[in-house]
Amino acid sequence: MDIRYFDTLESTNNYCKLLDPKSVGEFTVICAGKQTAGIGQQGNVWVSEPYKNLTFSIILKPSFLALTDQWLLSMTLAVAVSDCLNNVLPKEEVLIKWPNDIYVSNSKICGILVTNQISGGNITQSICGIGLNVNQTEFPGWVPNPTSIKELTHEEHNTSRILDYLLCCIKTRYEQMKSDPESIKPIYMSRLFRLGEPHTYHYKESEITATITDVDHLGHLHLTTEEATEIVCDLKEIKFVI
Secondary structure, three states, X not given: OEEEEEEEEOOHHHHHHHOOOOOOOOOEEEEEEEEOOOEOHHHOXXXXXXXXXXXXXXXXXXXXXXXXXXXXXXXXXXXXXXXHHHHHOOOOOXXXXXXXXXXXXXXXXXXXXXXXXXXXXXXXXXXXXXXXXXXXXXXXXOXXXXXXXXXXXXXXXXXXXXXXXXXXXXXXXXXXXHHOHHHHHHHHHHOEOOEOOEEEEEEOOEEEEEEEEEEOOOOOEEEEEOXXXXXXXXXXXXXXXX
16 A cells, blocks of 8 residues: 655545546555545535544545446445454444444444546546544534544554554455455445434434435435335435434
C-alpha cells in the first residue's frame, strides 16, 4: 500500500479527487492528522479532534463491479471496519448501522463515505473516506451519540497501529469481494444494527414504529411497519431515532 501522511488537509476525500486516476495506484491511502472540512454522509460535516483519531481515504479501483452492484463495496468496507473493531474491542458488540456507520451499542464510532467515479458505464475509481474515533473523549454537544475506542477501553491507543490493522482488514475483505461477492452480504446482515427489532424512525415527516427486514442489492433499506406495511427507503427518506 502507498500510505501518504499529511499534517493538515481540508478533506482527504477532496484531496483524492485532485489526483490523476491514471497515475494513482489502487490502495493509495491519504491520511490527515487534522481535517479542516471533513465530509460525512449527506453532505454533513465530519467532526474529529486533530491528531487523536483516524481520518483517511483509500483509493480503490473496483472496475470488476457492475454499476448496479456498487453497493457491494460499501457493504465490504463496513464489514472490514467492524472486523477491525471486533478485534480491538473484544468485549463490545460492534454493529453496522445502515447504510455503513459503525456503532457500538447506541453510539457511533466510525463513519464511511464512498464516492464512485464512473466512465463509460463502469466504475473507474472509488474514493472511500473513513473517520474512526480513536482517542477523542470530548465531542461537541451537537454531535449525535458519539463514542471512541478510548472511551470504551479507557486506554490511549496508537493510531498508526490501528490504521495498519484496519487497512489489512479492508484488503482482506476487498479480495473476498472480488473472488466471492455473494459471501459479503450475509456477514453484513448478521451485524446490521436493529435487524429484526421494532424501533422508532422518522419517515416522510412522521414518526413510525417499524422493523428492519433487509437491505437490497441497490442499498435500499426494507422495513415492515406495525401495520404490516412494507416500506423501502433510500438514504434521505428515513432517520433512525436513537
